[in-house]
Amino acid sequence: MNSRTTTAQASVNYSVIDGVAVALLDALPVNALSVYLRRELCDAMDRAAADPTVRAVVLGSTGKIFCAGADITEFGKPPVAPSLPEVLSRIEGSPKPVVAAINGAALGGGCELTLACHARVAGPKAGFGLPEVKLGLIPGAGGTQRLPRILPPADAFAMMLSGRSIKADEAAAKGLADEIANDPIAAARALALRLADAGSWPVTSARKIADGGAEAFAEAAADARRKHGGLLSTGALIRAVQAALTKPFQEGLAVEREEFLKLIPSDQAVALRHVFFAERIAGHIPGMTKEMSARAVESVAIIGAGTMGGGIAMTFANAGIPVRLIETSRELLDKGIGRIRDNYAVSVQRGSMSQDAMDAVLAQIDGAVGLEGVAAADLVIEAVFEDMDVKRQIFAEIGRFAKPGAILATNTSYLDVNEIAQASGRPADVLGLHFFSPANVMRLLEVVRADETAPDVLATAVALGRRIGKLPVVSGVCFGFIGNRMLAQRTRAAERLLLAGNSPTGIDAAITAFGFRMGQFAMLDLAGIDIGWRTRKAFGGFAPVGDRLAEMGRFGQKTGRGFYIYAEGQRKGTPDPEVAAIAASEARALGITPELLARDQLIERLFYPMVNEGVRILDEGIAYRPSDIDLVWINGYGWPNWTGGPMFWADQVGLDRIVASLTEQAERLNAPELVPAPLLVQLAAEGRNLASLTKGNQV
Structure with missing residues (x-):
């Protein structure tokens, strides 16, 4: 017997095989638990319960993903029955055993669905995760109550606090998966029948908390408050898990649900949902169709084996793509490859990588001396120091040596990609791939489209960025692109x-209180004050105090003195009265009047000019969407994601307020760069926000 319950939005395939009802989620691609799918799950459970030939139930999926969780578009809307907690209660209370067959990712509500089942069989590609904190939420369908009854409470709490997913083998080792099988549906059917034959099966809500769990959880909760206390979800998660340890199951569910519902309309959750959707559309390039074919990239050549080039090489090797590092001498090449080997060795020492895995990625990397080594590569990335003459010379050479159809990319962080592209003699093949340091760690990849970059080259770069685990955001050509151009205004x-x-x-302190991990001057000391100084000498800029420090040889941490003083071996600096004296001297020379500001005023002065520059970037077509700018700053510069990014934050502040403040500052400080951008003035006058610019600018 086989049937398919279908609506316009969702479907469940239902069949009975040898006494087992098999209900397969078929709302592809991710089986989001919309109201339609929830109803069909309830219908399937009712059918199985009413059918005397059915002895057990298996819940599985027809797609590559078991279930990606709740339908996020329903958040903030009036609830429609049945709620997910009601569906899971129906499953857990089934008069017949229910076994989950998890073929792929079970995330959020999808993971909670498996917890309500009486057993779980994982396929080799299965994964379990409760990533609700990434949306400013906590699990809201029993996850905070059921998971601590399966795992030790501290482990369950850590899994929910991080939002980290675990793979099948780890899930089995922890007891979250009962079996691992190549054919999880067949194995789940067999297990379900064994449970039916036994006449009893484990019910998660009836399990008792492991002995000693409360003490370990208390320590983990205290640590979480210290590290993440500014996030509303942290406190909510602690209270919900505490309820699991101290209250009957139903009362714990009520605590969880109350906390979950309070978080949904919170500013932090709204901002994080904005970030979630921003990532989904970031790779969409206006005017491009899905039919456009990308170029094949099966091998990469990287010019420059320094810190940045080595990090880029590790990124591709980690993704299983062969890499050739190219240097001007064997000595420099050996040094670069040795640095890569040392980096991997640290991971092995820490236990985050096996020796076999290290050997496998190192086998993906080879080296060559001379630019002739790019000849076989599908993608060539230049990662040498920021000197236009040097880059033009290199691109003239690789334009000759690279094979036809190869993509040529520069990792420049601010130079003119159009000028570099012209030097290659084949500008249609050229674009910027701006990785952030350390390249093998940082998620952001600015994909810089030059004036003559071919559409398929741009599409290939975006797809490749995702393939290597990066978040690609497209930028046009301008000084500093999106991120560094705005950073110049904050500086x-x-x-x-x-x-x-x-x-x-x-x-x-104002910047870190806002949510950044590092302040402006601590960041400059870490990166090296000399970097910005040399850029300003070449291209102009305003940083009289920073320039004075650089002229004194105070480059930051690497010299022990910058804006702060660094004791030998210390990363954290201490205040230096000499900096205040230098600033006062420069201020007198410039006729600047002292003005000591409170923390909220400092934030306005620092961030409003960034917003203004972001609007100019949008008006010039450098960025496609305000949300793309948000992603650049969240993933490349540490802007706190729970505020949504600078452009989303600006909408919450109010564009009229920002225009008024910038206008006043520009006049009083005689600072023409602070004059509000015309588009910003227009939006404020019309009562519109920056988010309104996204409409009509998507694929």
Whole structure:
């Protein structure tokens, strides 16, 4: 017997095989638990319960993903029955054993669905995760109550707090999966019949918390408060798990649901949902169709085996793509490959990588001396220092040596990609691939489209970025692209505040209180003050205090002194009164009046100019969408994701307020760069927000 219950939105395939009802989620591609799918799951459970020939039930999926969780588009809307908790209660209370057959990812509500089943069989590609914290939420369908009854409470809490997914083998080792099988549906049917024959089966809600679990959880909760106490979801998760340890199951469910429902409309959750959808559309390039074929990239050549080139090589090797590192001498090449080997060795020492895995990725990397080594590569990435003459010479050479159809990319962080492309003699094949350091760790990849970049080259770069585990965001050509162009405005604003008598410590404290992990001046000391100094000497800019420090040889951490003083071997700096004296001297020379500001005023002065520059970037067509700018700053510069990014944050502040503040500052400080962008003024006058610019600008 086989049937298919179908609606326009969702479907469940239902069949009975040798006494087992098999209900397969078939709302592809991700089996989101919309109201339609929830109803059909209830119908399937009712059919199985009413059929005397059915002895057990298996819940599985027809797609590559078991279930990606709740339908996020329903958040914030009036609830429609049956709710997911009601569906899971129906499953757990089934008069016949229910076994989940997890063929792929079971995330969020999908993972909670498996927890409500009486047993779980995982396929080799199965994964379990409760990533709700990434949306500013906590599990809301029993996850906080059931998972601590399967795993030790501290482990369950850690899994939910991080939002980390675990693979099948780890799930089996922890007891979250009962079996691993190549054919999880067949194995789940066999297990379901064994449970039916036994006449009893484990019910998660009836399990008792493991002995000693409360003490370990208390320690984990205290640590979470110290590290993540600013997130509303942290406190909510602690209270929900605590309820699992101290209250009957139904009362714990009520606590969880109350916390979950309070979080949904919170500013943090709304911002994180914005980030979630921003990532989904970031790779969409206006005007491009899905039919456009990408170029094949099966091998990569990287010019420059320094820190950046080595990190890029590791990124491709980690993705299983062969890499050739190219240097000007055998000595430099050996040094670069040795650095890569040392980096992997640290991972092995820490236990995050096996020796076999290290050997496998190193086998993907070879080296060559001379640019002739690019000849066989499908993609060539230049990663040498920021000098236009050097880059033009290199691209003239690789334009000759690279095979026809190869993509040629520069990793420049601010130079003119159009000029570099012209030097190659084949500009249609050229674009920018701006990786962020360390390249093998940082998620952001700015994909810079030059004026003559071929559409298929751009499409290939975006697809390749995702293939190697990056978040690709497309930018047009301008000085600094999206991220560094906006950072230049924050640097200028921070210098202006220094000159007005505000301390580096106070300015950095305002930034970290906002949610950044590092303040402006601590970041400059870490990166090296000399980098910005040399850029300003070549291209202009405003940083009189930073320039004075660089001229004194105070480059930051690497010299022991910058905006802060660094004791030998220390990463954290201490205040230096000499910096205040230098700032005061420069201020007198410039005729700047002291102005000590409170923390919220510092944030306005630092971030409003960034927003203004972001609007200019949009108006010039450098970025496709405001949300693309948000992703650049969240993933490349540490902007706290729970505020949604600078452009989303600006909408929450109010564009009229930002226009008024910038106008006042521009006039009083005689700072023409602070004059509000015309588009910003227009949006504020029309009562529109930046999000309105996204409409009509998607594929």
